[in-house]
Amino acid sequence: MPDMTGKTDLHKETSVTPESSVTPRQTLRISELTFRWDRAQPGIRYPDVTLNSGEHLFLRGPSGSGKSTLLSLMGGLIVPDSGRLELLGTDLAGLTSGQRDRFRADHMGVIFQQFNLVPYLSTLDNVTLPCRLSPKRRARALSSPEAEAKSLLTALGIPQNHWHRRVTTLSVGQQQRVAAARALTGAPELILADEPTSALDSDNRDRFIELLLGLAAEKHSSVVFVSHDKSLAQRFNHQLALEVTP
Numbered sequence: 633m634p635d636m637t638g639k640t641d642l643h644k645e646t647s648v649t650p651e652s653s654v655t656p657r658q659t660l661r662i663s664e665l666t667f668r669w670d671r672a673q674p675g676i677r678y679p680d681v682t683l684n685s686g687e688h689l690f691l692r693g694p695s696g697s698g699k700s701t702l703l704s705l706m707g708g709l710i711v712p713d714s715g716r717l718e719l720l721g722t723d724l725a726g727l728t729s730g731q732r733d734r735f736r737a738d739h740m741g742v743i744f745q746q747f748n749l750v751p752y753l754s755t756l757d758n759v760t761l762p763c764r765l766s767p768k769r770r771a772r773a774l775s776s777p778e779a780e781a782k783s784l785l786t787a788l789g790i791p792q793n794h795w796h797r798r799v800t801t802l803s804v805g806q807q808q809r810v811a812a813a814r815a816l817t818g819a820p821e822l823i824l825a826d827e828p829t830s831a832l833d834s835d836n837r838d839r840f841i842e843l844l845l846g847l848a849a850e851k852h853s854s855v856v857f858v859s860h861d862k863s864l865a866q867r868f869n870h871q872l873a874l875e876v877t878p
């Protein structure tokens with residue numbers, strides 16, 4: 633069982649046994665990270681976190697505690713005021729904004745509340761998009777981006793007669809699974825999921841998380857999953873509980 637207080641549990645993976653000469657590959661490492669949106673507000677100070685390849689992290693905390701801000705920092709959309717955030721050993725703050733865009737396309741899949749699917753594209757074209765934007769993702773896809781997209785859509789239960797339809801004709805729950813397929817395609821090292829289950833009932837939510845974590849494990853992708861719902865925490869290797877800065 634994970635430690636329900638979160639913070640101590642996050643450090644357990646750093647305790648590699650002395651005999652071990654192999655350090656697991658680190659997907660994410662955060663140390664002494666702070667960020668402030670504007671000078672009138674107190675800064676947000678984040679606990680240190682290390683996430684190894686294939687591990688998943690549940691990120692929770694009350695509204696305004698900085699969960700979405702942390703995902704934006706991980707996604708390289710904003711850069712920290714101080715401290716370090718390394719992804720796959722790269723300090724994102726040391727990259728130009730164009731390099732961060734490329735890094736995101738090559739190494740990250742994102743599932744947001746609004747799914748951010750391209751409304752005028754078909755279901756299949758939405759899922760193959762990351763491989764069209766990133767040669768690295770394309771190289772990691774199964775035999776072809778289309779074959780991988782079909783395999784993921786099948787695993788996620790999207791009927792074949794929906795694959796060539798405009799994605800906006802699918803139900804909300806189906807669009808959410810298409811967003812998950814798109815995030816997983818080309819086996820990115822990190823998947824960022826921001827409240828992706830907020831619109832689902834508890835059965836569909838549980839099934840979605842099971843599928844997401846199962847498919848991520850197959851692809852050795854790490855997952856950072858944000859939710860208000862504490863009851864989901866036990867499914868994840870690690871959890872981080874944020875608090876609102878006074």
Ligand SMILES: Nc1ncnc2c1ncn2[C@@H]1O[C@H](COP(=O)(O)OP(=O)(O)OP(=O)(O)O)[C@@H](O)[C@H]1O
Pocket residue numbers: 669670693694695696697698699700701702
């Ligand atoms: N674009 C922005 N400009 C200015 N301040 C912002 C911006 N986004 C977030 N903030 C502020 O940063 C703090 C953390 O917000 P954030 O959205 O990261 O919290 P959250 O934990 O994701 O909240 P919620 O659960 O409500 O989505 C809040 O005080 C918020 O007002």
